[in-house]
Amino acid sequence: MLKKLAFVAAIGYSILLATVCLITLNDLPDVGISFADKVFHFLAYGLLTILWYTTFVLTFNFKRNQALKFAFILAVIFGIVIEVLQGTLTVTRSLDVYDMVANTIGAILASLVLMLKNKIQVKNF
16 A cells, blocks of 8 residues: 555656646745745755655665665656756746756755665664
8 A cells, every 4th residue: 555655646746746847826925035946946856856765665666775866866857857848838937957956956965864764773672
């Protein structure tokens, strides 16, 4: 059950993220942070990396290091593709290199957290 749920969550989140990044968003509230868009990208691609890592480990039985590499690469390539699509398919969106940087940093931080988690051994009492 968990295997199927991980896969469905990763696919669903990927579709949702692509949709949100490619549709026109009007009248968004101003949160008062000048770089709120970059924070969104950072968090969104960190979560994308974690979801795909979990899917690769649970559903496809990848070894943890291999799953981490694939999840990181998938998140970075997904972010680049979405930015290119924003620049080519949409009228109200544009390709932003800084969004790609924020996406990549989010994927890097999530990968580092997962790497540290994998190295920590917890003793059972």
